[in-house]
Amino acid sequence: MAGKANGRKARNGGGEITMSDIARHAGVSPMTVSRALSDPPSVSEKMRRKVDAAVRQFGYLPNRIAGSLSSKRTNVVGLVVPSIRNSLYAAMVQAISDVARANGLHLMIANSGHRLEDEEALVSALLAQRVCGLVLHNTAHSRRLRELLARTDIPVVETGNLPAKPIDMAVSYSNFDAARAMTGHLGRLGYKRIGFVTLPLRDNDRSRERRRGYFAALKELGLPADPGLVMEAPGGFAEGADALVRLVQTHPDIDACFFAGDVLAVGALFECQRRGWAVPGRIAIASFDDLDLLRHTVPTVTTLRIPRQDIGRRSAELLVNRLRGASRQKVRIDVGFEIVQREST
Amino acid sequence: MAGKANGRKARNGGGEITMSDIARHAGVSPMTVSRALSDPPSVSEKMRRKVDAAVRQFGYLPNRIAGSLSSKRTNVVGLVVPSIRNSLYAAMVQAISDVARANGLHLMIANSGHRLEDEEALVSALLAQRVCGLVLHNTAHSRRLRELLARTDIPVVETGNLPAKPIDMAVSYSNFDAARAMTGHLGRLGYKRIGFVTLPLRDNDRSRERRRGYFAALKELGLPADPGLVMEAPGGFAEGADALVRLVQTHPDIDACFFAGDVLAVGALFECQRRGWAVPGRIAIASFDDLDLLRHTVPTVTTLRIPRQDIGRRSAELLVNRLRGASRQKVRIDVGFEIVQREST
DNA sequence: CTGTTAGCGCGTTCAC
DNA sequence: GTGAACGCGCTAACAG
Numbered sequence: 001m002a003g004k005a006n007g008r009k010a011r012n013g014g015g016e017i018t019m020s021d022i023a024r025h026a027g028v029s030p031m032t033v034s035r036a037l038s039d040p041p042s043v044s045e046k047m048r049r050k051v052d053a054a055v056r057q058f059g060y061l062p063n064r065i066a067g068s069l070s071s072k073r074t075n076v077v078g079l080v081v082p083s084i085r086n087s088l089y090a091a092m093v094q095a096i097s098d099v100a101r102a103n104g105l106h107l108m109i110a111n112s113g114h115r116l117e118d119e120e121a122l123v124s125a126l127l128a129q130r131v132c133g134l135v136l137h138n139t140a141h142s143r144r145l146r147e148l149l150a151r152t153d154i155p156v157v158e159t160g161n162l163p164a165k166p167i168d169m170a171v172s173y174s175n176f177d178a179a180r181a182m183t184g185h186l187g188r189l190g191y192k193r194i195g196f197v198t199l200p201l202r203d204n205d206r207s208r209e210r211r212r213g214y215f216a217a218l219k220e221l222g223l224p225a226d227p228g229l230v231m232e233a234p235g236g237f238a239e240g241a242d243a244l245v246r247l248v249q250t251h252p253d254i255d256a257c258f259f260a261g262d263v264l265a266v267g268a269l270f271e272c273q274r275r276g277w278a279v280p281g282r283i284a285i286a287s288f289d290d291l292d293l294l295r296h297t298v299p300t301v302t303t304l305r306i307p308r309q310d311i312g313r314r315s316a317e318l319l320v321n322r323l324r325g326a327s328r329q330k331v332r333i334d335v336g337f338e339i340v341q342r343e344s345t
Numbered sequence: 346m347a348g349k350a351n352g353r354k355a356r357n358g359g360g361e362i363t364m365s366d367i368a369r370h371a372g373v374s375p376m377t378v379s380r381a382l383s384d385p386p387s388v389s390e391k392m393r394r395k396v397d398a399a400v401r402q403f404g405y406l407p408n409r410i411a412g413s414l415s416s417k418r419t420n421v422v423g424l425v426v427p428s429i430r431n432s433l434y435a436a437m438v439q440a441i442s443d444v445a446r447a448n449g450l451h452l453m454i455a456n457s458g459h460r461l462e463d464e465e466a467l468v469s470a471l472l473a474q475r476v477c478g479l480v481l482h483n484t485a486h487s488r489r490l491r492e493l494l495a496r497t498d499i500p501v502v503e504t505g506n507l508p509a510k511p512i513d514m515a516v517s518y519s520n521f522d523a524a525r526a527m528t529g530h531l532g533r534l535g536y537k538r539i540g541f542v543t544l545p546l547r548d549n550d551r552s553r554e555r556r557r558g559y560f561a562a563l564k565e566l567g568l569p570a571d572p573g574l575v576m577e578a579p580g581g582f583a584e585g586a587d588a589l590v591r592l593v594q595t596h597p598d599i600d601a602c603f604f605a606g607d608v609l610a611v612g613a614l615f616e617c618q619r620r621g622w623a624v625p626g627r628i629a630i631a632s633f634d635d636l637d638l639l640r641h642t643v644p645t646v647t648t649l650r651i652p653r654q655d656i657g658r659r660s661a662e663l664l665v666n667r668l669r670g671a672s673r674q675k676v677r678i679d680v681g682f683e684i685v686q687r688e689s690t
Numbered sequence: 691c692t693g694t695t696a697g698c699g700c701g702t703t704c705a706c
Numbered sequence: 707g708t709g710a711a712c713g714c715g716c717t718a719a720c721a722g
Binding site: 059061064065069093106108109151237266293 | 361404406407408409410411413414417419421428429430431432435436438439442446451452453454455456469470471472473474475492493496581582583586611612615618619637638641642643
Binding site for chain 4: 038067069
């Protein structure tokens with residue numbers, strides 16, 4: 001009864017301190033310790049004090065692995081983003097993290113690198129960890145991932161784009177509408193030859209939707225759709241600069257360029273500074289996503305404000321509500337966007 | 346034996362599919378399923394095929410919670426950063442994530458918001474989740490956190506600064522040395538009145554070390570230490586611009602300014618563009634941390650290159666080696682830094 | 691409000 | 707190479 005000498009592999013020098021240890025030293029049952037820790041009001045003042053004292057004395061940290069196995073619930077939310085480095089995702093992740101923390105949840109983050117197979121593998125791994133909810137920054141999943149998610153009953157929030165038919169819940173803006181709106185905006189400002197620089201299209205429905213929006217707006221504006229005015233570029237300052245230069249050289253009559261990625265736009269703007277091309281005099285520049293940077297450059301850059309932080313916050317709130325028992329119904333929230341007209345157009 | 350009707354709260358509509366289920370359907374023992382999944386070579390070809398078939402048929406996902414409880418090990422690494430949004434941390438996190446993933450580990454990320462009490466609470470929570478290792482982007486911990494970490498025997502990597510006496514392992518550069526080197530560099534370029542703009546000093550040993558380095562260099566250069574040339578500013582473009590303007594107005598003879606944060610420096614540079622102050626003609630600008638942005642602005646900005654990605658990679662590698670059985674000895678790796686001289690100085 | 695009993699789903703250990 | 711027994715540390719469910 002005293003202490004079954006835990007023979008060999010005593011890595012910790014004696015095994016973990018358990019709830020029973022605390023219970024024994026506090027002179028109560030393990031169950032009372034459990035309750036005192038997870039639901040203090042359900043235990044009498046006297047008991048609680050004894051437990052707290054023993055907990056402090058031993059520096060006891062409950063084992064949530066054991067707790068999770070027993071209760072069949074974890075307090076861990078899984079999150080898959082295309083890239084951790086990108087500041088756009090970072091704003092969303094931060095918001096999710098804040099809401100999660102306020103509700104006693106933890107975050108397990110993985111990045112898919114824009115690869116659908118990786119997304120699938122990562123979600124599997126997160127499900128194996130029995131996360132209590134998932135946020136996926138992608139809506140174009142592999143077939144196997146769809147099947148996997150269909151079989152699970154944890155809440156799932158998709159974001160990054162507005163899917164026609166969400167798996168469970170979706171919080172996003174429409175990439176199509178946003179790109180169409182900005183292109184239309186440029187048209188109404190009087191620009192006639194509007195270039196479009198897109199991020200890689202492969203495995204990325206968001207990029208494809210943006211391009212579709214661009215062409216839709218051109219049609220609505222009665223402007224010709226010239227495939228030569230569209231360029232695909234990996235994200236980066238240099239790539240944006242490069243794309244702009246090539247567009248201007250091949251299409252000297254270009255008078256505006258819409259970049260489907262903020263870094264691309266800024267790179268292009270700097271290139272204009274270097275070459276002495278007036279912005280918007282020689283060429284107007286519009287961007288996608290309201291990086292803080294864009295309102296401080298010279299000139300400031302017209303862009304689309306996507307409420308990334310709201311997306312994160314609302315996604316997390318949806319998860320939390322579900323975990324608190326909200327009924328399971330499909331949700332599809334369009335957070336919208338906003339055109340921010342600045343000096344560059 | 347067939348199936349103990351699992352009465353009431355069948356949330357999943359019948360309870361989880363377990364290893365026993367798979368074993369039964371594959372006609373083997375649960376132990377064989379376990380081995381086939383975690384160490385395939387230890388099982389005969391025939392058994393493995395039967396198990397694999399059943400696993401696929403049922404879409405079985407092993408419960409890592411149960412596995413972790415049983416084996417007393419998790420494959421989850423805990424990570425605490427001051428802020429998820431900041432791109433500096435993002436580069437490090439990405440590198441850690443990559444190494445972790447390559448080694449079958451997952452990441453649980455929390456952000457302390459630069460608050461030491463929060464760091465303490467978050468580490469406690471991560472330890473309760475029984476993470477197998479920790480990376481902390483901070484070296485100035487609360488006393489209670491130090492005690493907590495002293496009692497644990499999981500590997501801990503500290504980063505963000507080079508502590509004199511690491512808790513366990515440390516991978517970083519020296520903020521003091523870096524700031525001293527850049528200030529010295531400016532002095533040797535001939536600048537005589539060098540301003541210094543620091544990020545908030547509270548609860549941030551990194552900021553304080555940088556300021557110390559600045560003053561040490563001034564002394565070595567034989568320049569007077571003028572407290573009026575030092576300003577504290579929260580991070581941000583506008584704040585950097587503001588700080589510069591105030592320094593120039595109160596000290597018209599200032600000829601260079603060293604910003605201990607990249608965003609501050611860029612904000613100041615843009616302000617110079619707006620005001621038509623030549624950089625470095627009127628005032629030279631130096632920054633801290635080699636944001637991609639800094640090599641694309643006009644003019645490009647002199648800065649300190651900190652190998653953030655290496656820091657992440659090596660931190661993760663140290664953890665992995667420990668988990669693989671490397672002996673427990675203190676490690677203190679100085680990854681160094683590099684001065685990148687560009688057009689702004 | 692408190693205690694008792696009985697697992698949670700797996701891996702360790704030892705026998706075969 | 708395979709299986710049976712046992713327990714990881716905690717909480718759900720019920721009884722008092």
